[in-house]
Amino acid sequence: xxxxxxxxxxxxxKPLSPQLCADLRSHISRHPxxxxxxxxxxxxxxxxxxxxxFAAPALLQDAAGNVDAVAGEPLLREGESAPDWNRARxxxxxxxQLGASNWDALAQSRGTFCGVHYERERHLLLxxxxxxxxxxxxxWHDEHVVVFSTALRVLEALPQVDKTFxxxxxxxxxxxxxxxxxRTGYSGIRMLAGAEVTRCLDGAVSHHNYWDWQAGSLxxxxxxxVEQCHGAFMDALRRRQRGSPSAxxxxxxxxxxxxxxxxxxxxVGELHTVNFAPDHTQDQVFATLVAEKLNTRHAQLVTNADNxxxxxxxxxxxxxxxxxxxxxxxxxxxxxxxxxVALGHVYLSRPIVEAMRRGDRREAVGLFNNGxxxxxxxxxxxxxxxxxxxxxxxxxxxxxASADPGRAFHLFLLQNDQRRHLAQHFENLDxxxxxxxxxxxxxxxxxxxxxxxxxxxxxxxxxIDWLRAFPNGLATLPWQAYPGHVxxxxxxxxxxxxxxEDYFDSATVRQMRRNAAARGKRVLGSRSFPRHLISxxxxxxxxxxxxxxxxxxxxxxxxxxVYDKYWSMCDGGAGRTxxx
Numbered sequence: 001x002x003x004x005x006x007x008x009x010x011x012x013x014k015p016l017s018p019q020l021c022a023d024l025r026s027h028i029s030r031h032p033x034x035x036x037x038x039x040x041x042x043x044x045x046x047x048x049x050x051x052x053x054f055a056a057p058a059l060l061q062d063a064a065g066n067v068d069a070v071a072g073e074p075l076l077r078e079g080e081s082a083p084d085w086n087r088a089r090x091x092x093x094x095x096x097q098l099g100a101s102n103w104d105a106l107a108q109s110r111g112t113f114c115g116v117h118y119e120r121e122r123h124l125l126l127x128x129x130x131x132x133x134x135x136x137x138x139x140w141h142d143e144h145v146v147v148f149s150t151a152l153r154v155l156e157a158l159p160q161v162d163k164t165f166x167x168x169x170x171x172x173x174x175x176x177x178x179x180x181x182x183r184t185g186y187s188g189i190r191m192l193a194g195a196e197v198t199r200c201l202d203g204a205v206s207h208h209n210y211w212d213w214q215a216g217s218l219x220x221x222x223x224x225x226v227e228q229c230h231g232a233f234m235d236a237l238r239r240r241q242r243g244s245p246s247a248x249x250x251x252x253x254x255x256x257x258x259x260x261x262x263x264x265x266x267x268v269g270e271l272h273t274v275n276f277a278p279d280h281t282q283d284q285v286f287a288t289l290v291a292e293k294l295n296t297r298h299a300q301l302v303t304n305a306d307n308x309x310x311x312x313x314x315x316x317x318x319x320x321x322x323x324x325x326x327x328x329x330x331x332x333x334x335x336x337x338x339x340x341v342a343l344g345h346v347y348l349s350r351p352i353v354e355a356m357r358r359g360d361r362r363e364a365v366g367l368f369n370n371g372x373x374x375x376x377x378x379x380x381x382x383x384x385x386x387x388x389x390x391x392x393x394x395x396x397x398x399x400x401a402s403a404d405p406g407r408a409f410h411l412f413l414l415q416n417d418q419r420r421h422l423a424q425h426f427e428n429l430d431x432x433x434x435x436x437x438x439x440x441x442x443x444x445x446x447x448x449x450x451x452x453x454x455x456x457x458x459x460x461x462x463x464i465d466w467l468r469a470f471p472n473g474l475a476t477l478p479w480q481a482y483p484g485h486v487x488x489x490x491x492x493x494x495x496x497x498x499x500x501e502d503y504f505d506s507a508t509v510r511q512m513r514r515n516a517a518a519r520g521k522r523v524l525g526s527r528s529f530p531r532h533l534i535s536x537x538x539x540x541x542x543x544x545x546x547x548x549x550x551x552x553x554x555x556x557x558x559x560x561x562v563y564d565k566y567w568s569m570c571d572g573g574a575g576r577t578x579x580x
Contacts, residue, residue, distance in 0.1 A: 075111030253286030256336025
């Protein structure tokens with residue numbers, strides 16, 4: 001299953017509203033002719049759609065009316081040594097164990113997934129997510145009904161779901177790009193935390209966690225850690241590949257996708273790779289060098305002013321997938337998301353670690369993020385809103401107990417930044433029809449990292465040693481290094497553009513500024529403009545200076561856009577239907 005949504009009556013004797021069920025059906029998918037499976041027991045309602053990427057079914061209903069469903073792949077421990085094990089068998093095992101209130105299967109999972117378990121006799125609903133929470137699951141409830149969905153847009157579109165502006169959640173989105181903890185932009189809608197189970201029984205809703213990344217003591221690293229980490233990563237690749245003879249992967253000029261492609265090249269016969277970097281960049285040229293060395297079937301997609309705003313260049317990518325594999329083929333692509341933070345510790349600088357060791361969480365957060373871009377915020381609100389984003393981050397850090405303060409900040413990044421990293425991708429899965437394999441989020445692989453102190457991992461130092469453990473010479477080709485991290489020590493072609501300097505050509509940069517200015521203009525024309533929070537004059541100035549190329553104030557325009565988007569959806573817009 002790729003996505004699902006549903007509702008649950010907290011009173012088993014009170015059926016769900018037919019209008020609520022009809023509205024869920026209307027909004028579950030935007031794909032024309034989408035085949036949607038449905039389960040309706042009166043007090044429990046479930047809809048699920050599937051793009052077919054994982055082949056095996058992900059909806060199970062037994063003769064007693066019990067229902068289980070997952071999106072993604074749980075990858076349970078019991079399937080490690082069974083070549084024919086698939087997610088249908090994962091689901092059957094989950095149904096048996098969850099029915100016995102046994103959390104072992106979830107605790108031994110290693111995949112990225114979310115799911116639902118319903119028992120008709122007890123009228124019990126369990127909602128759960130993977131150990132990091134990469135696969136989103138959103139929940140809202142009042143005293144009568146629980147509504148849930150793998151896409152926030154579904155809950156946004158339902159008139160039965162109250163949408164109250166959460167100034168703290170919205171401010172965090174404007175500051176960090178995502179809300180912290182379980183918050184969303186709406187005070188009544190929450191996103192399950194990593195390893196969370198939401199339990200609905202006897203009219204009550206409760207939450208608990210089946211896994212704790214903070215449990216256990218830290219171990220020394222060294223050469224053994226490199227070997228353990230490499231072994232866990234190769235296991236993650238094999239488990240997901242399941243003996244299939246071919247695979248399709250993103251391939252950039254960095255290290256994360258290179259490691260995946262290098263590992264898969266050792267276990268598959270045919271490897272398709274795709275890159276969508278601009279011309280004459282390190283990202284593009286280094287990817288080509290890797291593809292040539294590993295003899296992959298490589299494709300270079302165009303990145304320009306026309307598609308720069310599309311994440312992963314999805315429209316161009318879809319056309320390439322159709323040309324390469326044929327219309328109607330299930331799209332499953334290996335992606336390096338998660339690698340730079342999980343293994344490379346890219347946001348965890350030495351000054352942040354030192355601040356954490358001094359117990360100064362506020363300084364650590366400030367070194368990670370400058371806070372709310374407040375130039376368009378009304379002066380009377382600026383101080384209060386700026387403080388909100390730091391407050392949430394400090395509270396998240398205070399809740400993490402680790403013998404290594406630096407590792408605590410790393411966990412904060414995994415549980416917030418990385419947990420939300422692919423939320424927009426999953427939000428549009430119904431229309432874009434592309435699933436990802438995400439081995440860097442493999443729970444067993446992460447466990448090999450998190451059991452060690454963070455110091456050896458800083459600045460990609462451990463990562464480079466780990467890359468050298470691959471037998472196909474991945475570290476003998478140049479790579480695009482992060483600023484301030486271990487530099488590339490391999491000679492590279494001269495004159496290539498660097499991602500953090502001059503990555504895009506002037507035409508693309510101008511288009512990006514025009515896009516930002518156009519967004520700001522739409523906010524200025526909003527009928528529910530949040531004038532109590534945003535200064536219209538300051539926003540107008542930012543729009544014009546960006547549009548004329550005087551200076552790029554896209555970051556300030558984004559602040560106004562975020563506040564307007566959620567205010568329009570809530571009180572200011574009287575709960576209007578979500579738009580772009």
